[in-house]
Amino acid sequence: MKVMVTGHQGYIGSVMVPMLLRAGHSVTGYDSDLYRRCTFTAGGQRASIASIQKDVRDVDARDLE
Template sequence: MKVLVTGNRGYIGTVLTPMLMDAGHTVEGLDSDLFERCTFEPGGAMPDVPTVVKDIRDVDVADLLGFDAVLHLAGLSNDPLGDYHPATTRAINFEATVHLAELAKLAGVGRFIFSSTCSRQPGTPAR
């Protein structure tokens, strides 16, 4: 399958991408690259796949055309960050994610996998 991994340059994405490639899938990425230059060695050991450097809040349907599946990892991935700026977290993790799924459907993408732990909505009490 031709697969788009959002957040492919993050903790999970850098492991998932080679696993998908080893399984025979064609992988492309989309990531705003928040962790640019934070790899462990010069140049980093980042999986070498075509990547659109873009915020998921700015994605349009053209970014999703031709893919069989979207594996959606992009987002702000921990509760302290959500507490730090709840509105931004909501805009990325909730609103942009719903919009991305709607665009994927519009683009004819057959599968959409949302990986978030959804551990807590900003502003709700910790469990």
């Protein structure tokens, strides 16, 4: 299943993304990267996924293709 995680670099997103990947889902992250210096993941390693750096309030149909 294709899944888009808004705020994928935040606290909840950094936990959800690896769980979704382990479950076999195709994950795309959507995050404004406002707190780019904060790393919430164990060991400081973020999951490597496709991502869109944009505020979720600015989403448009092309972002969801």
